[in-house]
Amino acid sequence: MKPTENLLSPKLSRRKALVYGAATALSTPFVSRAWAAPTEINMLAWYGHGEPDIVAEFEAANNVKFKPKYYAGGDNMLGLIAQSPPGTYDVILSDGEFVQQLNAAGYIEELEAADYPFDDMLYEDFTKFPGHWADGKLYSMMVRFGHLGVSYNKNAITAEEAMSYSCFWKPEVKGKVGHLTGTFPASA
Known part of the structure; x- marks a missing residue:
């Protein structure tokens, strides 16, 4: 196309219009998702688990932004959840002993076990960690362990x-x- 040609002019051939349309359509998947606003993830967690040194790399790689609400102690966590409308928190970081209570109260949803790396666990016992499973269904995933x-x-x-x-x-x-x-x- 010559610099003086107008894309909308009647001189634009059908062939050129199809070429430009196809080029535009084919380039769409390559538009960076970084241009999109990050997805916000509301997280209820122990203090510090939503700080940049912990989550920044994950946020950048996945175009998300954690919005943490911190608690001190499992009883406080249960109280915050009980007083919040369903769906307030997308992620809950809890101690293992509270997972059963969260599940019994209907505060958490079943997870898809195939989405998690059970073949990469430190110990075989962690693949079926008591309390994280109920009736053969996964409700929580261990994210860290310490001696x-x-x-x-x-x-x-x-x-x-x-x-x-x-x-x-x-x-x-x-x-x-x-x-x-x-x-x-x-x-x-």
Whole structure:
């Protein structure tokens, strides 16, 4: 087409119109989805799980934006969900022991098990983690796992005894045991 030709002029041939139309139609799938506004995902989670250092890479790769609402403690989480209209949260990050309660209350939906990498689990036990499944249906997926370590006084407990949690109940250490779970210390 010459620079002086008008696309809408009667001189535009049928052939050129078809070529331009086909080129436009074929280029549509290649328009970057980055031009589209990100999909917002409302997430109810423990503090920090929606911060940029945790979610930024996922957000960029999937054109989504997490809108976190944080809670401290499973009871607070259950209260927030109970007081919210259905559909308020797209994702709930919960401790495993609360999944059964969420399911029993009808707050969560069944997940499609085929969508998750069960062949890539650290331990075989995690593929059918109790509470995440009900009647053979998946309702929750484990996203992280950690071991609780034991620090001990070598003068009170041997290395062999420290290999079992039963060392916490030795009469010699009664009143001298501490335990850190998450950020909440407990002593006994």
